[in-house]
Every structure is written in C-alpha cells, then in structure tokens.
Amino acid sequence: MPDSNNRDVVEYRAFTLDDIPAGHALSMSVKWRHRADDWRFAARLGRGFAAVDAQGALIGTALAWQFGESAATLGMFIVSPEHQRQGIGRALLDRLIAAHPSRMLLSHVSNEGRHLCEERGFTRIDTIHQHQGAAFQPPLVSLPPGERLRPIGAKDTLRLADLATRATGMDRTKVMPHLLDVASGIALDRDGELIGFALFRRFGDGHVIGPVIAPESPDQSRAKALISYWLALNAGMFVRVDTPLRYGLSAWLEGQGLPLVDTIEQMALNGTPSTDSSLTQFALTSQALW
Structure with missing residues (x-):
C-alpha cells in the first residue's frame, strides 16, 4: 500500500x-x-x-x-x-x-537505528565488537588435559545444533545444516565428547569465523584455540570476527592482527534469550543470524 x-x-x-x-x-x-x-x-x-x-x-x-x-x-x-x-x-x-x-525479537543495531528501536520497546542486552583484517600467524593455545581439536564429521550435526541452541537460547536445529553446507568446521573434543566448535566460511570479500561456541574458561583458552586454528590455517587472508564485548576477546583479537573496526548494539524485544550458563557463544554466525 x-x-x-x-x-x-x-x-x-x-x-x-x-x-x-x-x-x-x-x-x-x-x-x-x-x-x-x-x-x-x-x-x-x-x-x-x-x-x-x-x-x-x-x-x-x-x-x-x-x-x-x-x-x-x-x-x-x-x-x-x-x-x-x-x-x-x-x-x-x-x-x-x-x-x-x-516472538522474542533480536536485532543488531547501529547508533543511527538505536533510538528507533528503543521507541518500539527494544532494550540493549550487549555490545558487539566487529574485528577484521589480514590474519597473522597466531601463537599456539594450550587446551585443558583431555581436550583436543578435530575435524567436524557428518554425524556431528545434531550435536552442533544442540550446542548452538543452548549457547544462544534459540533453536538452531534448522539453520545448522545450511551453515554446514557453506562452512568448514573444527570441533572441540573432550575424551570423545564434542563440547564446542567454530565454523569458517566465505563472506563478503573475505571470510568470517563464527559461530564460535565453547565452555567458558577463565582465560577464554578454548575460544582462543578454536579461533587460532582458523587464523593459522588462513594467515594473510581477510578475516572477520564479531564478538560480544562481555566475553573479553577484543584485546586478544587485536593482538592477532584483527583490529576493531565497528561497534553495534545487541537489542531485544519481548524478552531476552535464556541460555545455558555452561556454554558461551564467543563469536556470532552473522549480525543477521546471530
């Protein structure tokens, strides 16, 4: 009309x-x-x-x-x-x-759009730091005893969807197979159990690392190991990582050659996600798909 x-x-x-x-x-x-x-x-x-x-x-x-x-x-x-x-x-x-x-509605909003969303009742729940640049060879990151990185296999899809659902508070069952069609993945394994993962895919004029999901540790070592894997494998390529401010990865990403280039607000209407406190999404799939 x-x-x-x-x-x-x-x-x-x-x-x-x-x-x-x-x-x-x-x-x-x-x-x-x-x-x-x-x-x-x-x-x-x-x-x-x-x-x-x-x-x-x-x-x-x-x-x-x-x-x-x-x-x-x-x-x-x-x-x-x-x-x-x-x-x-x-x-x-x-x-x-x-x-x-x-439905609970979630959106990533620029400074220009924040006032408009607030008028509609959206509230801020976090800030997202967008890091991007040419990835450098990162240092090796040690994992806790019994944990290792391994390739993602065809039988891992349901477990990946479960981890992503718990970490985001949103049902990721339908989106995960589509992501795996366009992304490569590395899994975090503990004594044979898949406990985290990171995907890597083409986006824009480079690549994006995300989602990155793992149990939180005091020094974010698991998330750093997952991200470092992809940086080491793609040294010199243009890479992007979108990470929530509250998880404290920004300074470390800067040190790996991924400067902070933008900041946006994470906003919600009709509630906020109920997540599993034992898991953390350290990097977004994308600003649209979270």
Whole structure:
C-alpha cells in the first residue's frame, strides 16, 4: 500500500528471491561487503519486506529469521541513500514487528537505528565488537588435559545444533545444516565428547569465523584455540570476527592482527534469550543470524 508519509510514493510488499540482485546492489550502495551469494543464503532462510518506489525499483529491505516457535532475529535493514530520513526504515521495522507479534525479537543495531528501536520497546542486552583484517600467524593455545581439536564429521550435526541452541537460547536445529553446507568446521573434543566448535566460511570479500561456541574458561583458552586454528590455517587472508564485548576477546583479537573496526548494539524485544550458563557463544554466525 502507498505510504502517504513519504515524499515519494512508496509501496511495501514481501521480499522474494527475485529481489536478491537488487538487494545486493542496494547493499553495495551503502558500502556493505555482502556478495550476492551472502544475500541468497540469508534470503532463503528468512522472510521479510521490500520497499519499492513508484517505478517498482527496490529502495529498502528488512528480513527476519525464525528460530523455533518463540524467537526471531531481524536484519538486512537497508534504505537507499537517496531515500533515507523519509520514514522507510521505520515502516519496514514496524512491519517486521507486526509479522511476529508473539516472538522474542533480536536485532543488531547501529547508533543511527538505536533510538528507533528503543521507541518500539527494544532494550540493549550487549555490545558487539566487529574485528577484521589480514590474519597473522597466531601463537599456539594450550587446551585443558583431555581436550583436543578435530575435524567436524557428518554425524556431528545434531550435536552442533544442540550446542548452538543452548549457547544462544534459540533453536538452531534448522539453520545448522545450511551453515554446514557453506562452512568448514573444527570441533572441540573432550575424551570423545564434542563440547564446542567454530565454523569458517566465505563472506563478503573475505571470510568470517563464527559461530564460535565453547565452555567458558577463565582465560577464554578454548575460544582462543578454536579461533587460532582458523587464523593459522588462513594467515594473510581477510578475516572477520564479531564478538560480544562481555566475553573479553577484543584485546586478544587485536593482538592477532584483527583490529576493531565497528561497534553495534545487541537489542531485544519481548524478552531476552535464556541460555545455558555452561556454554558461551564467543563469536556470532552473522549480525543477521546471530
């Protein structure tokens, strides 16, 4: 329906897979690093809304990803530079909220979008530090006795989904097979039991390490060992890690050649995730999928 609050006629409709090329062009216009393949991966797992102008050109996007029956994450909020500050972002957010009235909603928000989310009742739950750069050869990190790193196997999928579900407080059963289709993985094993893992996949013009999930230790040694594995294997490549501030990995990542380049807020509506205190997600899958 047309939105009379905008200077130009804007219509809002469901985002479809046919919108991916235009969505990719839109993200390039705001200097996001996403590839068309990154858009395809996100759009096939989620659903959302597109804003189009009177000529039918895509000028805004917003998507959501459902996890189980009670949670959803929101992301891919983009409005073309020529159409910003016209209420389009607000209208897209309102449509996503209305489409998920009974779910806990989680989103990563820039400083520019924080006030808008707070107006809708979102509260801040953490800060995310985005680190990226050319990875250097990291030092070896010792693991506790009985623990080792091993390749992820085909039979590990259900266990990986269980660990991710407990660490995030969201059902990761459906998303995990899709992640494993596009990512390589390393497992943290303790006496034959898989207790943590880290995935590595193409993203933008480089690679991303995440999720990284492990039992917490006083010196974050398990998380550091998992991340170090991928840094050592890909020394000199462009790598990104998004880590929550509260887990204290930022200074260590800086020391590995991954400087802090951005900070965003983690916000929630209708509750916050109930996580297993014995597990920690030290690095995000992505800012959209958490």
